[in-house]
Amino acid sequence: MFSLLLSITPAEPNRTAKPACHACSQPAGALRPAQVCSRPAGSPPHLIDDSRRNRYFTSMKVYTLGEEVLREKAVPVAEITDEIRTLISDMFVQMKLSDGIGLAAPQIGKSLRLFVVQADDDVERAFINPQIIETSTELCSYEEGCLSVPKYYEEVVRPERITVQALNERGRRFTLEADGLLARVIQHEYDHLDGILFIDRIAPDKKDKIVHKFREKAEKEQKKAEKTATKDS
Numbered sequence: 001m002f003s004l005l006l007s008i009t010p011a012e013p014n015r016t017a018k019p020a021c022h023a024c025s026q027p028a029g030a031l032r033p034a035q036v037c038s039r040p041a042g043s044p045p046h047l048i049d050d051s052r053r054n055r056y057f058t059s060m061k062v063y064t065l066g067e068e069v070l071r072e073k074a075v076p077v078a079e080i081t082d083e084i085r086t087l088i089s090d091m092f093v094q095m096k097l098s099d100g101i102g103l104a105a106p107q108i109g110k111s112l113r114l115f116v117v118q119a120d121d122d123v124e125r126a127f128i129n130p131q132i133i134e135t136s137t138e139l140c141s142y143e144e145g146c147l148s149v150p151k152y153y154e155e156v157v158r159p160e161r162i163t164v165q166a167l168n169e170r171g172r173r174f175t176l177e178a179d180g181l182l183a184r185v186i187q188h189e190y191d192h193l194d195g196i197l198f199i200d201r202i203a204p205d206k207k208d209k210i211v212h213k214f215r216e217k218a219e220k221e222q223k224k225a226e227k228t229a230t231k232d233s
């Protein structure tokens, strides 16, 4: 079986910096690599091939907190068909249009075990039926955000390094050892496949505040839609 082993080597670590994590040990004042699922202001935009972008007169809907599909346990991809490959290609485009660095299928309403990532090494990677087979005992804290919980960012503690196995879009199994931002994004997207959002990994009071604000917003939007419907009838 074909097996690809990649190791993402971080820049020479600053021994005096703490915490000792590639993603979060940038020198003070340096631009942090990116917040998970959203790129920092001032960073160069993703380059999107025009032939791919042109198919997008309207973007895919990105599902947000409160919608059921985000809480379901996604099912494995049974077969990697052309339809799945098109979905992956579309997800890369949507991820870039949304200024994200990762996107999981449930976020666009498809309850499938599949996500795409383009993190700090800028390589496009698709993970089909992934499994995290090893995690480091060292943990690190990093500020995460999510396209499904827009505009909220919180520090989340996760293992610093992971080993993940998955199939790529050609159906080949690969093994990837990752650390830093790449490990962070993979864990965040992997959680989406189990119906877990980053807010489930923060202090309950902070989570409650975010959920409450989303509920309020959803209620306002529903009232507005009802008013419009009454006017139109």
Ligand code: NI
Residues within 6 Å of the ligand: 037, 145, 146, 147, 148, 188, 189, 192
């Ligand atoms: Ni997310």
